[in-house]
Amino acid sequence: MEQLLWLPPHPGLGEALSDAKRITDPAERLARALTLSGYRRDFTQTARIDRLATEGQGEPAQTATLGLTSLRVAVLSSHTVDHLLPAVRVAGLGRRLALSLYVAPYGLYRQALLSDDRALADFAPQVVVLALDARDAPLQLPLDASEAEVVAAIDDRVGELRQLWRRARERHAAQIIQQTLVPVDPPLFGSFEAHVPASPFALTQRLNDAIRQAAAADGVLLLDLAWHAAQGSYGAGLADPVRWHQAKQLVSPELAPLYGDHLARILAAGVGLSRKCLVLDLDNTLWGGVVGDDGIDGIRLGQGSATGEAFLAFQHYAALLARRGIILAVCSKNDHAVAEAAFGHPEMAIARADIAAFVANWDDKAGNLRRIAAMLDIGLDALVFVDDNPAERDIVRRELPQVAVPELPDDVADYPARVAAAGYFEAVSFTADDLGRGRSYAANAERKAALSQATDMEGYLRGLEMRLEISRIGEAERARATQLINKTNQFNLTTRRYSEAEVERLANAPGSLALALRLKDKFGDNGLIGVLLARPDPALEPGEVLIDSWLMSCRVLGRQVEDAALDVLARAAQAAGYRALVGEYRPTARNGMVAEHYPRLGFGQRPTPAGATADATFWRYRLDTHQPTSHFIEVKDA
Amino acid sequence: MTQADIMERLTEVFRDVFDEDELTLSPDTTADDIDGWDSQTHVILIVAAEQRFGVKFRTAELESLHNVGHFAQLIGAKLEGR
Numbered sequence: 001m002e003q004l005l006w007l008p009p010h011p012g013l014g015e016a017l018s019d020a021k022r023i024t025d026p027a028e029r030l031a032r033a034l035t036l037s038g039y040r041r042d043f044t045q046t047a048r049i050d051r052l053a054t055e056g057q058g059e060p061a062q063t064a065t066l067g068l069t070s071l072r073v074a075v076l077s078s079h080t081v082d083h084l085l086p087a088v089r090v091a092g093l094g095r096r097l098a099l100s101l102y103v104a105p106y107g108l109y110r111q112a113l114l115s116d117d118r119a120l121a122d123f124a125p126q127v128v129v130l131a132l133d134a135r136d137a138p139l140q141l142p143l144d145a146s147e148a149e150v151v152a153a154i155d156d157r158v159g160e161l162r163q164l165w166r167r168a169r170e171r172h173a174a175q176i177i178q179q180t181l182v183p184v185d186p187p188l189f190g191s192f193e194a195h196v197p198a199s200p201f202a203l204t205q206r207l208n209d210a211i212r213q214a215a216a217a218d219g220v221l222l223l224d225l226a227w228h229a230a231q232g233s234y235g236a237g238l239a240d241p242v243r244w245h246q247a248k249q250l251v252s253p254e255l256a257p258l259y260g261d262h263l264a265r266i267l268a269a270g271v272g273l274s275r276k277c278l279v280l281d282l283d284n285t286l287w288g289g290v291v292g293d294d295g296i297d298g299i300r301l302g303q304g305s306a307t308g309e310a311f312l313a314f315q316h317y318a319a320l321l322a323r324r325g326i327i328l329a330v331c332s333k334n335d336h337a338v339a340e341a342a343f344g345h346p347e348m349a350i351a352r353a354d355i356a357a358f359v360a361n362w363d364d365k366a367g368n369l370r371r372i373a374a375m376l377d378i379g380l381d382a383l384v385f386v387d388d389n390p391a392e393r394d395i396v397r398r399e400l401p402q403v404a405v406p407e408l409p410d411d412v413a414d415y416p417a418r419v420a421a422a423g424y425f426e427a428v429s430f431t432a433d434d435l436g437r438g439r440s441y442a443a444n445a446e447r448k449a450a451l452s453q454a455t456d457m458e459g460y461l462r463g464l465e466m467r468l469e470i471s472r473i474g475e476a477e478r479a480r481a482t483q484l485i486n487k488t489n490q491f492n493l494t495t496r497r498y499s500e501a502e503v504e505r506l507a508n509a510p511g512s513l514a515l516a517l518r519l520k521d522k523f524g525d526n527g528l529i530g531v532l533l534a535r536p537d538p539a540l541e542p543g544e545v546l547i548d549s550w551l552m553s554c555r556v557l558g559r560q561v562e563d564a565a566l567d568v569l570a571r572a573a574q575a576a577g578y579r580a581l582v583g584e585y586r587p588t589a590r591n592g593m594v595a596e597h598y599p600r601l602g603f604g605q606r607p608t609p610a611g612a613t614a615d616a617t618f619w620r621y622r623l624d625t626h627q628p629t630s631h632f633i634e635v636k637d638a
Numbered sequence: 639m640t641q642a643d644i645m646e647r648l649t650e651v652f653r654d655v656f657d658e659d660e661l662t663l664s665p666d667t668t669a670d671d672i673d674g675w676d677s678q679t680h681v682i683l684i685v686a687a688e689q690r691f692g693v694k695f696r697t698a699e700l701e702s703l704h705n706v707g708h709f710a711q712l713i714g715a716k717l718e719g720r
Binding site for chain 1: 654655657659677678681682685686689695696697700
């Protein structure tokens with residue numbers, strides 16, 4: 001069965017692998033594996049890429065140079081998973097993760113969590129995946145069990161799972177990913193199945209529903225394999241009885257690359273590596289025909305023709321992604337005025353106002369994609385570029401390997417499913433701030449335009465009428481704060497990633513200060529744009545508090561928010577009895593913009609405390625001589 | 639397809655799975671002769687061979703597949719029977 005169809009095929013992957021094997025330098029092998037992970041590959045090729053990579057991995061310096069984020073993941077399962085691990089690691093590379101995996105023997109997931117498994121504790125998992133299946137611990141119910149008995153049995157089973165989740169959190173402070181149960185039983189009653197509360201199919205369905213609800217309530221993520229099965233993405237490759245009887249495999253080996261990717265995309269999303277922006281070509285991508293030649297009335301879009309409806313359906317999908325918080329941009333070879341005018345077409349489902357960056361000209365697309373990333377203050381690795389033209393796709397892949405460029409089917413009717421299948425925008429949360437994000441980026445473009453018009457910076461900042469609202473991170477802020485912690489790469493002093501459970505623990509620890517910053521201005525609400533976590537640290541002098549994390553959304557750069565935030569933090573630290581703030585800067589490939597953050601705010605360099613990372617620098621700010629900083633932001637303490 | 643053709647293609651399957659470009663097979667080759675041919679890899683080999691030859695082994699057949707010669711014969715029989 002064909003899989004990973006959004007990845008471009010490689011003209012000679014087998015030979016490329018044999019060539020790569022001859023490379024002796026492990027770092028270079030890893031780099032090659034990283035490149036090859038971006039091509040369509042079957043399960044044996046995937047395993048070969050894994051072998052190529054694993055000899056280069058495990059060296060933090062190398063993975064950092066390649067821009068990979070390291071993550072330790074424990075897979076605890078009720079079915080065999082060993083044959084899936086290479087594919088999980090390779091899919092991780094494809095999504096910019098260097099994964100270390102720990103596997104408990106299959107079937108021993110309870111023991112791994114309930115007894116004090118030393119090996120697991122030593123591994124210190126950041127993520128625990130509970131990969132369970134419907135044959136594991138079947139509910140012991142007679143077929144004629146009553147509704148009440150079924151409800152009680154399901155409650156019991158879900159209660160047991162929640163206890164395992166709690167243990168994983170308490171013991172390892174790990175994020176949990178729970179796999180839903182793929183229905184495996186042949187029907188007993190046919191379409192009448194769901195009428196019988198204790199039929200195998202009904203039980204699995206209801207158990208999955210209960211697991212989904214409990215997971216949402218407990219902050220557990222789902223690998224919703226039952227949903228994938230219902231979508232048909234695995235064909236006959238899930239719960240094949242031959243593979244089950246032979247080796248207790250729930251996922252057949254040939255579908256390992258797909259399973260690996262389904263898991264890796266969640267792991268990537270958890271550390272902020274999902275893509276943020278969908279960049280669309282126009283002619284023959286958003287509508288049929290060429291607007292410059294055919295005119296607005298001549299393009300095919302909307303009701304009345306099958307082709308027009310297909311393009312409209314793709315627009316609807318993109319518009320929904322925008323509602324979800326994905327930024328939309330346009331990159332088209334067109335006359336700018338003509339392209340803009342096309343959005344006056346009565347059937348257009350995407351409004352011009354939904355597009356945060358609109359670039360239409362005759363320059364090369366790679367250069368234009370760079371421009372779009374700069375306009376939106378996001379990295380190239382946040383972009384997905386959709387273009388019907390294979391030549392343009394090919395050029396962009398070659399010039400800008402950071403940009404995701406899905407391979408597209410011939411028929412635009414299949415575009416939405418293809419873009420969706422690629423999982424570029426996998427989410428681990430959905431908050432009110434997501435809803436307004438597209439417009440917020442568009443408003444930011446307006447702010448930038450206002451800035452270029454304003455002759456003096458002061459006048460511009462004053463004119464923004466900014467208001468900064470500070471709150472302690474409590475339940476209301478936790479999800480969004482965690483989201484920001486995990487996806488902010490540039491304005492992030494330490495790039496420490498925390499799960500919701502860890503944020504909660506940090507915020508409630510004695511002596512800690514956990515602040516969420518929200519910025520409003522005359523163009524609108526920017527939402528939660530900054531997080532400050534400060535805590536006492538045994539390696540510091542008495543009276544000092546460590547700024548564990550300071551991160552802000554790049555949308556509010558250059559607006560003195562950091563100056564206002566320092567004021568807030570200094571006041572809060574003074575109130576808590578501290579005498580000095582200690583700032584830490586841990587350089588990464590992405591956060592060079594804040595290298596001078598602390599000295600710029602008046603911090604003086606301080607010796608590095610024991611146990612700190614080698615390349616980190618430390619900075620000290622005395623609170624007794626603190627003077628309110630000057631800025632044009634009205635600050636509102638919660 | 640002759641038995642020699644089957645052996646040649648089967649060798650390619652083994653080379654891919656074991657990531658060993660120089661690997662050679664004889665009909666007498668068994669799991670003891672190849673490093674890493676364990677029960678997990680056995681399943682992988684079977685699935686890779688199923689894909690390469692477009693055949694499907696029955697559950698009972700899987701249990702008796704322990705040398706390369708038998709493997710190749712079974713594939714040959716399945717290809718004939720189609």
